[in-house]
Amino acid sequence: MKCKTVHNNLIFFLEKELPVLEMKQVQEHLDTCPDCALFAEEMKKTLSILETEKATENNPFLYTRIKAKLENQEEAERIQVARPILIRVLQPVAFSVLLLLGIYGGIKMGNVGSPVQETSVLSDDEMIPFWNGMDSEPIESFLLK
Numbered sequence: 001m002k003c004k005t006v007h008n009n010l011i012f013f014l015e016k017e018l019p020v021l022e023m024k025q026v027q028e029h030l031d032t033c034p035d036c037a038l039f040a041e042e043m044k045k046t047l048s049i050l051e052t053e054k055a056t057e058n059n060p061f062l063y064t065r066i067k068a069k070l071e072n073q074e075e076a077e078r079i080q081v082a083r084p085i086l087i088r089v090l091q092p093v094a095f096s097v098l099l100l101l102g103i104y105g106g107i108k109m110g111n112v113g114s115p116v117q118e119t120s121v122l123s124d125d126e127m128i129p130f131w132n133g134m135d136s137e138p139i140e141s142f143l144l145k
């Protein structure tokens, strides 16, 4: 086997993806050719670095991703199970909350309404002397005259 053929097949050799015969031929060449053996060693290191990078970077990510997915699934199932209960519980609660909010809002609106009335009363108070003056003065002046 030529060095070039070995180099071309080396990655497959290292990944053990060559046919048995070629695996044997590459191995035999590496045993007899120091250059190719060195090249193979370098490639092996590179591959192992890539493997460890895969292992340290991808796998935890993949693990957490799978874990998150599983947890989401569990949660989704839990929600699906809990939903009818939640609806049954929450609907009357929501209804009474809305009712309370409506009552509260009504009271608040009444409270808001009374200051408005108070201001109108105040303005009436302010207006009363004017009206009194308007009413009484002509009458008084009419009566006095």
Ligand SMILES: [Zn+2]
Pocket: 002, 003, 004, 006, 029, 033, 035, 036, 037
């Ligand atoms: Zn060689």
